[in-house]
Amino acid sequence: MAEELERSVLVGRLTRPISGLMATTYRWVDERLGVTDLVHQLLYEAVPRRGAWAYSLGSATLILIVLQIVTGMFLLWTYVPSTTEAWLSLNFIEHHDEFAAIVRGMHLWGAYILFVVIGLHMVRTFVSGSYKKPRELNWIVGVVLFLLVLGLGITGAMLPWDQAAYWTATVVTHVVDYFPIFGTQLQEILRGGPQMGPATLTRFFAIHIWLLPALLVPLIGLHLILLRRHGEHGSWVNYEGVEEETEAERAERMARAEAPYPALPSDPGYAVPMDLDDFFPSQVFKDALVSFGLVLLIFIMAIVIGAPIERAANPAALNYVPTPEWFFLPLDQLLVQFPQAWMIPVGVFILPGIGTTLLILVPFLDRTPGRQPWRRPEVMVPALFVLLFLIFEAMLAVNRLFNL
Amino acid sequence: MSRRRFMIMGINAAGAATGLLIAAPIVGDILSPVFYKSKQPWVMVADIRHVPVGVPTAYVVMLNDSGDAWQVPAVPRTVYVVKANLSNAVQLITLSNVCTHMQCDVHWDVNLQVFLCPCHGGLYSMIGTNIGGPPPQPLFRYQHKLVGTTLYVRNVLTEGQ
CATH class of the missing domain: 1.20.5 (Single alpha-helices involved in coiled-coils or other helix-helix interfaces)
Structure with a gap:
């Protein structure tokens, strides 16, 4: 009965302002297409009530990725992926096409804010132990999505073909030269030849606008399907007192669970949050406000600072220092700290490789029973050290590059 | 609420x-x-002493397309330079050879003494007036200037008569 009422409210919302003919048309389409059912399925489900503002980081990530796709589409109205025209086309935007310059600024600042939001989303998920069973696979999908976004960041930075882009691309593509046995061949594959050239730009352009997005979009779909399958775990604040629960209390909590709960197979007590709320409108409201705030920030940064473009790429440069994008500063610092032929692979492959592997294996390494971060020092303390190490490396890199 | x-x-x-x-x-x-208004440079065409009166003469000049933004390589365009004898005064006209009907390329037909469009049979007089076929308006004219006897045009089109 309540569901019928909700449904009619929704249909009313979709059709109220328009005339009887439009309402009839909507009903005709809806009976055949099932729009209302779909919207109903997407909007009406239970989510954890407590800590909901923190859970808007995931939807904010999604909105920012959509922003990147949309602004990217319109950058293609002007950008030419060719070493002779890439810089000319973007330089034209910066000096003669104010609106395209804003779109370009939003693409750059959208990427920067996206990295911050993804980072917070991962930290939030890690701290709340949301990767525990049955959500291990969704953590892994999330790590892969993070790696794809890193790839999009580095390939995107190469496309302007100004000094920064050219020399960043030179360094990044030369890193693979140190790969054991096949290094030289790998570098030739990435560059389209032994040296940087037209084929380098076209393949990184293809990777940036097609290959990585084509992997990213379906994996986002999988991420969301898995989220809906097991429901949001939320964080420990939604499970306070589960240890003291009696069997009967727990059974009663499971019995009045709303879809998609109970999440199974969960540890006892963690299948259903103590307190549930409606995804729509309660969670969507918070999501919409957070996403709006972030897009507003990106818009302001695009207008106030914009996306700088340096001078055109000059392969004959004498003393140009390429500054990596800030999210690659820790890796750049490793290049300095691991000199000499035999140590370089440690800095560029082995250490980042170990880090990535550990990140993927987090759900299997964390054998602690609880969800509260202070009751999981076995994972929280090493993770904190890794985070501090990355920040420390980034600070060393900043000090080296900018002589602060 | x-x-x-x-x-x-x-x-x-x-x-x-x-x-x-x-x-x-x-x-x-x-x-x-x-x-966006692109700035079009003046491009040299010819010394007008070489252009005979009453015979539209085609020259190929390298022009930047309007609104071409950053593109440096110019594209070739035909300019018909016409010295027309009108009411005892010679008028200098620089015609675009783009038909105003469907933008095909027109040429001066010496036998018929008209500009003829091969696509749909548009006809224009020596000064570009549309005199037959489907064209809705006269041929466009390039802006031109003379420095001494040297003719320059630029890729700014004005309506013909």
């Missing part, structure tokens, strides 16, 4: 505002060619 109602209104407002922030620069970007 109920809590639920307030949140739904908030969602609509935030959603609309977010969409507006994303759409505004993109719409501006789409419309910008309408407002």
Whole structure:
């Protein structure tokens, strides 16, 4: 009965302002297409009530990725992926096409804010132990999505073909030269030849606008399907007192669970949050406000600072220092700290490789029973050290590059 | 107002505002060619002493397309230089050879003494007036200037007569 009422409210919302003919048309389409059912399925489900503002980081990530796709589409109205025209086309935007310059600024600042939001989303998920069973696979999908976004960041930075882009691309593509046995061949594959050239730009352009997005979009779909399958775990604040629960209390909590709960197979007590709320409108409201705030920030940064473009790429440069994008500063610092032929692979492959592997294996390494971060020092303390190490490396890199 | 109602209104407002922030620069970007005026340089055509009176003469000049933004390589365009004897005064006209009907390429037909369009049979007089076939208006004219006897044109078109 309540569901019928909700449904009619929704249909009313979709059709109220328009005339009887439009309402009839909507009903005709809806009976055949099932729009209302779909919207109903997407909007009406239970989510954890407590800590909901923190859970808007995931939807904010999604909105920012959509922003990147949309602004990217319109950058293609002007950008030419060719070493002779890439810089000319973007330089034209910066000096003669104010609106395209804003779109370009939003693409750059959208990427920067996206990295911050993804980072917070991962930290939030890690701290709340949301990767525990049955959500291990969704953590892994999330790590892969993070790696794809890193790839999009580095390939995107190469496309302007100004000094920064050219020399960043030179360094990044030369890193693979140190790969054991096949290094030289790998570098030739990435560059389209032994040296940087037209084929380098076209393949990184293809990777940036097609290959990585084509992997990213379906994996986002999988991420969301898995989220809906097991429901949001939320964080420990939604499970306070589960240890003291009696069997009967727990059974009663499971019995009045709303879809998609109970999440199974969960540890006892963690299948259903103590307190549930409606995804729509309660969670969507918070999501919409957070996403709006972030897009507003990106818009302001695009207008106030914009996306700088340096001078055109000059392969004959004498003393140009390429500054990596800030999210690659820790890796750049490793290049300095691991000199000499035999140590370089440690800095560029082995250490980042170990880090990535550990990140993927987090759900299997964390054998602690609880969800509260202070009751999981076995994972929280090493993770904190890794985070501090990355920040420390980034600070060393900043000090080296900018002589602060 | 109920809590639920307030949140739904908030969602609509935030959603609309977010969409507006994303759409505004993109719409501006789409419309910008309408407002962008490219600066066209003068390009040398010929010494007009070599152009006979009463015979439209074709020259190929390298012009930047209007609205070409950053493109450096110019594209070849035909300019018909006409010295027309009109009411005892010789008038210098630099005609575009782009038909005003469907933008095909017209040429001067010596036998018929008209500009003829091969696509749909458009006809223009020596000074570019549309005198037969489907063309709705006369041939466009390039802006030109004379420095001494040297003729220059630039890729700014004016309507013909």
